[in-house]
Amino acid sequence: VPTFFGVNEPILFGAPIVLNPIFFIPFIFAPIVNVWIFKFFVDTLNMNSFSANLPWVTPGPLGIVLGTNFQLLSFVLAVLLVVVDVVIYYPFVKVYDEQILEEERSGKANDALKEKVAANFNTAKADAILEKAGVDEEAPAQNNISEETNVLVLCAGGGTSGLLANALNKAAAEYNVPVKAAAGGYGAHREMLPEFDLVILAPQVASNYEDMKAETDKLGIKLAKTEGAQYIKLTRDGKGALAFVQEQFNN
Secondary structure: OOHHHOOOHHHHOOOOOOOOHHHHHHHHHHHHHHHHHHHHHHHOOOOOOOOOOOOOOOOHHHHHHHHOOOOHHHHHHHHHHHHHHHHHHHHHHHHHHHHHHHHHHHOHHHHHHHHHHHHHOOOHHHHHHHHHOOOOOOOOOOOOOOOOEEEEEEEOOOOHHHHHHHHHHHHHHHHOOOEEEEEEEOOOOOOOHHHOOEEEEOHHHHHHHHHHHHHHHHHOOEEEEOOHHHHHHHHHOHHHHHHHHHHHHHO
16 A cells, blocks of 8 residues: 555565565566656657646556546556556566465575564664764653644655654653644655644755755744654654654744
């Protein structure tokens, strides 16, 4: 479901497709074929090209239809691209499926899964980063937010920002603080920006601070950026995240 709305990380890194030699050919070749087919429809069949700027979360097939202003050929193109991509990926998926099945039969898959789980849930590396940055895990946080505050956390694609948004919402419910947080991707924020009182930039998009500040200043919205170790800390410490929000309004 997330992939259908443009959040590709679960497939790219979960399957995985990235750094998976089996999927290298379709991963490179399928988008090229899609562009060729689209160009054929536009140049040869006189279909409209894209005439609308759609949100990045618009599903691909629907985006083709909406972006070309509901031209009849766009419906044909959307179906055709899905069929072509399935045909391109299918033999490689079968090979990968056989490989995984063989690993399951031999018992190697379970050992590999245990190693991945152990690596992913080992917080030693994150703890070392926090310690090096001088971040105190037990630092007290005072929260005196009394008015309803809407916070928008932005990252590159809307995934990492969800970690901090969830931490804020969970802590707000636990400590009965009137804070509501939402996550989004930088570049897809402009329409919903007026709904928020504070925007927090995750480390991936912190370099856009000055451009973002020009937008938030026009609307009277507070803006804050975070660094790597600081962001990790905030996602793991909901109370501290609430204190960070309050701090932005005290400055």
